[in-house]
Amino acid sequence: METIASRPLSLTKTPFHYCPGCLHGVAHRLIAEAVDENGLRNVMTGIAPVGCSVFAYKFFDFDMAEAAHGRAPAVATGIKRARPEMHVFTYQGDGDLAAIGTAEIIHAANRGEHISVFFVNNAIYGMTGGQMAPTTLPEMKTTTSPYGRKVDDMGHPIRMCELMATLVAPYYIERVSLLSPADIIKAKKAVAKAIKYNKEERGFTFVEIISTCPTNWGIDPIKARDWAKDNMLPFFKPNCFRDRGEGVE
Amino acid sequence: METIASRPLSLTKTPFHYCPGCLHGVAHRLIAEAVDENGLRNVMTGIAPVGCSVFAYKFFDFDMAEAAHGRAPAVATGIKRARPEMHVFTYQGDGDLAAIGTAEIIHAANRGEHISVFFVNNAIYGMTGGQMAPTTLPEMKTTTSPYGRKVDDMGHPIRMCELMATLVAPYYIERVSLLSPADIIKAKKAVAKAIKYNKEERGFTFVEIISTCPTNWGIDPIKARDWAKDNMLPFFKPNCFRDRGEGVE
Amino acid sequence: MKKEMICAGFGGQGVLTIGKFIAQAAMQEGKEVSWLPSYGPEMRGGTANVSVVVSDTTIASPIVSQADILVALNQPSLDKFGPNVRPGGLIIINTDMCPHGIKREDVVKINAPMSEIAKELGSLRVLNMLAIGVIIGTTGMVSYETIEEDLESFLQAKNPDLLEQNIAAVKRGIMIGNSK
Amino acid sequence: MKKEMICAGFGGQGVLTIGKFIAQAAMQEGKEVSWLPSYGPEMRGGTANVSVVVSDTTIASPIVSQADILVALNQPSLDKFGPNVRPGGLIIINTDMCPHGIKREDVVKINAPMSEIAKELGSLRVLNMLAIGVIIGTTGMVSYETIEEDLESFLQAKNPDLLEQNIAAVKRGIMIGNSK
Amino acid sequence: MPRMTVDPTYCKGCGLCIAACPKKIIRFSDNINAKGYHYAECFNQDSCIACKMCYVTCPDVAITIEK
Amino acid sequence: MPRMTVDPTYCKGCGLCIAACPKKIIRFSDNINAKGYHYAECFNQDSCIACKMCYVTCPDVAITIEK
Amino acid sequence: MSKVLMKGNEAVAEAAIRAGCRLYFAYPITPQSELIEYMAKMMPKVGGTFIQAESEVAAINMVYGAAGAGKRVMTSSSSPGISLKMEGISYCAGAQLPAVIVNVQRGGPGLGDIQPAQADYFQATKGGGHGDYRLIVLAPSTVQEFADMAADALDLAYKYRNPVMILSDGMLGQMMEPVEFRPAKTEEEVQELAKQHENWCICPNEDGVNRHHHEINSLEIDPLVLEKHVNNLFVKYAEIEQHEVRCEEYNINGDNEILCVAFGTASRIVKSAINDLKTEGKSVGLIRPITLWPYPYECVARALHKNVRQVYVFELNKGQMLDDVKIAVAGRCDVKFWGKVGGIIFTPGEIKEKLLECF
Amino acid sequence: MSKVLMKGNEAVAEAAIRAGCRLYFAYPITPQSELIEYMAKMMPKVGGTFIQAESEVAAINMVYGAAGAGKRVMTSSSSPGISLKMEGISYCAGAQLPAVIVNVQRGGPGLGDIQPAQADYFQATKGGGHGDYRLIVLAPSTVQEFADMAADALDLAYKYRNPVMILSDGMLGQMMEPVEFRPAKTEEEVQELAKQHENWCICPNEDGVNRHHHEINSLEIDPLVLEKHVNNLFVKYAEIEQHEVRCEEYNINGDNEILCVAFGTASRIVKSAINDLKTEGKSVGLIRPITLWPYPYECVARALHKNVRQVYVFELNKGQMLDDVKIAVAGRCDVKFWGKVGGIIFTPGEIKEKLLECF
Numbered sequence A, B: 001m002e003t004i005a006s007r008p009l010s011l012t013k014t015p016f017h018y019c020p021g022c023l024h025g026v027a028h029r030l031i032a033e034a035v036d037e038n039g040l041r042n043v044m045t046g047i048a049p050v051g052c053s054v055f056a057y058k059f060f061d062f063d064m065a066e067a068a069h070g071r072a073p074a075v076a077t078g079i080k081r082a083r084p085e086m087h088v089f090t091y092q093g094d095g096d097l098a099a100i101g102t103a104e105i106i107h108a109a110n111r112g113e114h115i116s117v118f119f120v121n122n123a124i125y126g127m128t129g130g131q132m133a134p135t136t137l138p139e140m141k142t143t144t145s146p147y148g149r150k151v152d153d154m155g156h157p158i159r160m161c162e163l164m165a166t167l168v169a170p171y172y173i174e175r176v177s178l179l180s181p182a183d184i185i186k187a188k189k190a191v192a193k194a195i196k197y198n199k200e201e202r203g204f205t206f207v208e209i210i211s212t213c214p215t216n217w218g219i220d221p222i223k224a225r226d227w228a229k230d231n232m233l234p235f236f237k238p239n240c241f242r243d244r245g246e247g248v249e
Numbered sequence C, D: 001m002k003k004e005m006i007c008a009g010f011g012g013q014g015v016l017t018i019g020k021f022i023a024q025a026a027m028q029e030g031k032e033v034s035w036l037p038s039y040g041p042e043m044r045g046g047t048a049n050v051s052v053v054v055s056d057t058t059i060a061s062p063i064v065s066q067a068d069i070l071v072a073l074n075q076p077s078l079d080k081f082g083p084n085v086r087p088g089g090l091i092i093i094n095t096d097m098c099p100h101g102i103k104r105e106d107v108v109k110i111n112a113p114m115s116e117i118a119k120e121l122g123s124l125r126v127l128n129m130l131a132i133g134v135i136i137g138t139t140g141m142v143s144y145e146t147i148e149e150d151l152e153s154f155l156q157a158k159n160p161d162l163l164e165q166n167i168a169a170v171k172r173g174i175m176i177g178n179s180k
Numbered sequence E, F: 001m002p003r004m005t006v007d008p009t010y011c012k013g014c015g016l017c018i019a020a021c022p023k024k025i026i027r028f029s030d031n032i033n034a035k036g037y038h039y040a041e042c043f044n045q046d047s048c049i050a051c052k053m054c055y056v057t058c059p060d061v062a063i064t065i066e067k
Numbered sequence G, H: 001m002s003k004v005l006m007k008g009n010e011a012v013a014e015a016a017i018r019a020g021c022r023l024y025f026a027y028p029i030t031p032q033s034e035l036i037e038y039m040a041k042m043m044p045k046v047g048g049t050f051i052q053a054e055s056e057v058a059a060i061n062m063v064y065g066a067a068g069a070g071k072r073v074m075t076s077s078s079s080p081g082i083s084l085k086m087e088g089i090s091y092c093a094g095a096q097l098p099a100v101i102v103n104v105q106r107g108g109p110g111l112g113d114i115q116p117a118q119a120d121y122f123q124a125t126k127g128g129g130h131g132d133y134r135l136i137v138l139a140p141s142t143v144q145e146f147a148d149m150a151a152d153a154l155d156l157a158y159k160y161r162n163p164v165m166i167l168s169d170g171m172l173g174q175m176m177e178p179v180e181f182r183p184a185k186t187e188e189e190v191q192e193l194a195k196q197h198e199n200w201c202i203c204p205n206e207d208g209v210n211r212h213h214h215e216i217n218s219l220e221i222d223p224l225v226l227e228k229h230v231n232n233l234f235v236k237y238a239e240i241e242q243h244e245v246r247c248e249e250y251n252i253n254g255d256n257e258i259l260c261v262a263f264g265t266a267s268r269i270v271k272s273a274i275n276d277l278k279t280e281g282k283s284v285g286l287i288r289p290i291t292l293w294p295y296p297y298e299c300v301a302r303a304l305h306k307n308v309r310q311v312y313v314f315e316l317n318k319g320q321m322l323d324d325v326k327i328a329v330a331g332r333c334d335v336k337f338w339g340k341v342g343g344i345i346f347t348p349g350e351i352k353e354k355l356l357e358c359f
């Protein structure tokens, strides 16, 4: 008998510490598989953010760095510039990347750093217990928008892909989701493409991954996916915003 | 005899400390006139940035605050929220707004704070002696890009208006220039519109003003304007990106 | 009088609430109290525990290193905190989740299949109220009346339908406590 | 031997360069030196000055509060630093820009219409080289040869055409210095 | 014949694989693992078509598929 | 009759008004101000048409136009 | 008002609102998030402003603005987030702005952990930011005190136009204790408070033509002016040192053989140990600094009664306040230190053991 | 190598490159901008990396990354910019990363001015960031020393895997003095240096299957683990305290009636005054701490010869190192302080006057 699907080598044996049904785990697997498939495990390094995925450094089985909240792109820049022979990605949540780390992600992208960014958007601050994120939807209740996100006062959700696409340098920008097996298979392609471009030193690659946070949304994992399909996808439309490798501008 | 043009009341008697021919002075005058014309002098407050215009608090004759480098939009938020009866603007350079202050400007804009932002883009760090700014043009030489700005390494100039226009909340976004009397007259209209919308509490207004830095560009004020016309305007195209008051989206 | 108590169990078992009700009631009865939860890593899961001190005089340290009372709703909690109970102290054990018990002869042990009883009473959710009952039934730390009052005002606001079930659980707990 | 000098003037007059050439030459001649500029607000304009110390022994403080030599290229500089010259010290005055001079009888004063002379020599830009000449002509702090050498290697790289003009200015300065 | 196995040390009983399986051959076990979760198990290996949907959805990468 | 005046305390002699004046009636004065600048002056008030172009361009708001 | 059982994080927020705080800007971080969440819930109810800022940097600069507008304003965070505020705090100090900052400390350095610690003492008391400035630093040791300090901090901040930091920790933030709140200020009182500052703050100019030109600013490019400004700050600081030193003496008397010094959470544990030793006939005193700046040097010196043969400093860090105790003791007695780090709180038993070693 | 006349800002940059620094990340600020500009010019010539970061925060985090990759890396700024780095510096300390940070101090607090000051002593030596950590802090007093310290800082940083700060000021940054540079490391030597760290840093795994999994990290969520980690840091710090204390004794002898303590720029002025007094037959000694942390407590204590009746601390601030001197002196002698602030440097004459008041 032949094993046709099992834990990729680029994942350690440590079980994820995520909540049951949390899709961070799926995103991890996709990255790990892409690293394996591209044969990069010996020259890959990832930057864990501050957020639920803070322990990502325990889960990926290659060199990892843990960055200060929001600063993963700066840390990645430092590593990539110091060791151009390494391939570097950051893994960041929506609070990390789109709030405190706004400047760092925009300027790393603008410099066209040769790194990949995996941006897991679950519309909330998972780790700290469900506060509003920059990507929280209008009227959505969180612990810091207890009466719903009022856009006039608290701002509108920010669409990072659209914003990044105003910059000249990024080579590849795509938004995908993990809300069904089919979506995951599409997401896998995007993640694999980013890693491949990374391997080929094409430039800055950015994949936004629409995810869930069953715990802080207060619903079970399956309902969470449905909620995200109905509410997040209409606003955060999956789309390839740029792919210079395939002539998409 | 009637005086038909002279120093507006909203300017103090203090001479500007700018270099001869520096257009920061023109931008100041336009704002002061707009404040006078809208009768806001008693309820207006401006936030000076860190940059050549750091002393703006000495030049405008109404209450002023001096903000930390890049943080003027946050300071403006604090003031406006604390005293909604006041009308608040920030005055910021390209280093201040588009480098260190990237996160603050984006999030103040995204919240739709009821403030006006006057963004003076001279493609360089004037105050500290001519270092590269996020808006420095490709191949342009500065003290920190002594061999010219190499876009592959140092990034492309950032177009802030285009970037801000990806956000939902801003009410008015326009780019103007000060490179000829005619341009100045157009710029005056944009500045006046921003202040008027501010008075009417319409929302967040943003005017990018293309300017010069004769000193750090190393050319005289008249050549500086020509250089900017030839080099900056093709990249930073004057345009009204949004004007909800007139249905421009 | 000074009583130091630890309540411990899995995340969802409501141990923090047990502590809160006891502390709240004791405060209303004129005691000094403190309630100190463990707070886990910035994410879900794992175990939870709370230290409660009730005293006639000012409470210096809210940390309970030697407990008078331990409420252990699962085995890991019993293993972890069991040894810290003062000789002569009390351990309340949810036998459903503590298959191995604890080997100590110098303490009073109350063993009850609390999860089962809670389910019988209608829902695992009343496990914590059951535990409160056992505590007051055994120790008389606070009076039943105060707990009832607090439960009423708490559930009135949140979910009046559940009041009866919860009160029944407290009462059943008291019976268990009294009987030992 | 220890000489403390201040050179001061408007921003564009090249006072920092005067100081730099003197310090550089003195260093090459085996002296200890320090060069400390004023640096203005983070923007243009205004006045500039530099403190230079040349000594046979280690220089403790680079700050010149009592100068042996003052080179004043304009009136504000003369007004500001004139009083800080040690009795018996030397003040080199550009009379073109110092219409009011200074009232001190306890110092040696060298008055020369330096701006005019510089223009005569071809450009206001050589004002600083003229001043260097005056300094070495009066004090012999450093030798002409070293300055010439430095000028050569400096301008060779940057602008060989200007060399002659600059050397002429230094020489003319020395003459002025010697003559007093 | 395909074989799907769940490693109980990883499974958190989220149920996503159960929803994903086109053959509906996954269920929660009566047993619990060390963390207290009723983990998933395949109760009908014979029907498994090795489509990998369960593997693809599993956030805890607890599943192995053999063929 | 229109009148343009430059206040020497503000003028820095940048020359932008000179370039802007359609009537070419502005020049640098021979005098210098306290900061050492040859300030601008109108040498032919009679020709001034009060178009305000000088005022509009002046970065130091040194100019007053009367009519 | 009767007592309520409340978490420190929530009690301090409630007390701040009652004391007239109507603006709050912060960014979430454990173990202070209940504070921001409480503010999110309650500020809209009192017509106040709550903004979850994009970062701690933005939050402190919003505070700078609101304080510059003369309104009662607060921010809070925990250790790493407080580090990000250092530039802004230095600006507030320089511009003499009445900002109140709550630090619910956790273990460091770096990301560290989220358990209680006292390892930001240096940062709070010795200028974590650049330049010569001082924060008034208040260190609560109970939830009641934590709540009371919200009002005290706001009062002090406005009295001296100086930023005030409340240096608490994860234990005080997370634990519940009975609190009795001071009466809430009425809306008129809150308005009145803001009015008092209209002689310097950013505010409408109601006099019409006699415009005011108020400047909120920390820049003085002329060194002579900056020198004067900094010297003025230190005149103010001297005044604060004279009037605002606060400390608690616990069991201090002529019999003390050991003098302990501990603040905040650590002091509670030390008190337990002292009580215990008392029953064994051993006399140990405790100085608990309540203001960490101005530091109660004299209280410590005064408590060095003749029988004291050991000064013992206990902190939940590697010995930071220790420096100040050494300065206070000035060689008159040996000073020992013991502490725990990483978010671990020592137990009364451990302290007792340490103290017994000295008998 | 013969001497060259160079600005401190440029000399330190040149020396760093010679010592193998190949990555530099910073943001412009007066009075350190010549440093960043020199790096912008020279790094491309040696195949190194220069990035003008989008902010000081980004710069220190780039340093975190590059140091984590085992390469020699530096950043620099001046006071307000250094405050913004506090979180990042605490992270570097926690993750034990060899980062070198140059602070060319200016007057504060807030925006302050751009003239030389020493007002960031507290920040540099007492944890401006959160948590228990220490930076090695070197204080140059000449351009030569400033340059030498670039190499020393890089060496120390890697020797101990600890961040090192060079605490200079606007005067040292802006002044020119003769410098003699140490020989430049060859490209092979630079490569070799990086190799030495491949047992812990982020780097390609050349062993193929025997992959390594290196982690650069400051998070330890289990308090017991964090405790151990912090305790280990302090074992390292104790080692540094034992081996790396550096100070200069100037005119220290048994005749001293006054003992001065001053560092950096201030010490130069004090030396002038001491020389002057010597000619008048008055004996004054000076301890100049070169490492501000580890602080030369013992040197100060040892220099308290029997004739000393006054210890005098001079700083370009309001009295920050003063705390450490008091700790060192431990009450054995009266300690006085005098300083200037706001970017004003005192003159030898002023110091002399202050000293004469004590005779």
Ligand SMILES: Cc1ncc(C[n+]2csc(CCOP(=O)(O)OP(=O)(O)O)c2C)c(N)n1
Binding pocket: A050, A051, A052, A053, A069, A092, A093, A094, A095, A096, A097, A120, A122, A124, A125, A126, A127, A128, A133, C042, G027, G028, G029, G030, G056, G080, G081, G084
């Ligand atoms: C400087 C700083 N500020 C705040 C925090 C607290 N914090 C930890 S994770 C987090 C938000 C995480 O949200 P997100 O990035 O969306 O990730 P998620 O947990 O949702 O995956 C915050 C605010 C911190 N650790 N450091």
Ligand SMILES: Cc1ncc(C[n+]2csc(CCOP(=O)(O)OP(=O)(O)O)c2C)c(N)n1
Binding pocket: B050, B051, B052, B053, B069, B092, B093, B094, B095, B096, B097, B120, B122, B124, B125, B126, B127, B128, B133, D042, H027, H028, H029, H030, H056, H080, H081, H084
């Ligand atoms: C935190 C901080 N970093 C850096 C500086 C130094 N600084 C002052 S102004 C300036 C740049 C100004 O450039 P810009 O915003 O473009 O304004 P301009 O002078 O060109 O008008 C910098 C980097 C500072 N004062 N504070």
Ligand code: SF4
Binding pocket: A017, A018, A019, A021, A022, A023, A024, A052, A122, A126, A127, A212, A213, A214, A215, A216, C043, C044
């Ligand atoms: S809190 Fe939300 S994002 Fe975090 S692990 Fe749980 S489900 Fe996932």
Ligand code: SF4
Binding pocket: B017, B018, B019, B021, B022, B023, B024, B052, B122, B126, B127, B212, B213, B214, B215, B216, D043, D044
């Ligand atoms: S440096 Fe440039 S921007 Fe600054 S005042 Fe001078 S010309 Fe204007």
Ligand code: SF4
Binding pocket: E004, E020, E021, E022, E023, E024, E025, E026, E042, E047, E048, E049, E050, E051, E052, E053, E054, E055, E065
């Ligand atoms: S491989 Fe397909 S058929 Fe087999 S268990 Fe998984 S989902 Fe079901």
Ligand code: SF4
Binding pocket: A021, E006, E010, E011, E012, E013, E014, E015, E016, E017, E018, E039, E040, E057, E058, E059, E060, E061, E062, E063
């Ligand atoms: S998807 Fe994975 S974790 Fe969830 S129940 Fe199935 S096997 Fe278990």
Ligand code: SF4
Binding pocket: F004, F020, F021, F022, F023, F024, F025, F026, F042, F047, F048, F049, F050, F051, F052, F053, F054, F055, F065
């Ligand atoms: S108003 Fe017009 S015509 Fe008159 S001076 Fe000015 S530019 Fe010339």
Ligand code: SF4
Binding pocket: B021, F006, F010, F011, F012, F013, F014, F015, F016, F017, F018, F039, F040, F057, F058, F059, F060, F061, F062, F063
């Ligand atoms: S434009 Fe203004 S500053 Fe320039 S020369 Fe004319 S009057 Fe003077």
Ligand SMILES: [Mg+2]
Binding pocket: A051, A093, A094, A095, A120, A121, A122, A123, A124, A125, A126, A133
């Ligand atoms: Mg999130």
Ligand SMILES: [Mg+2]
Binding pocket: B093, B094, B095, B120, B121, B122, B123, B124, B125, B126, B133
């Ligand atoms: Mg600029």
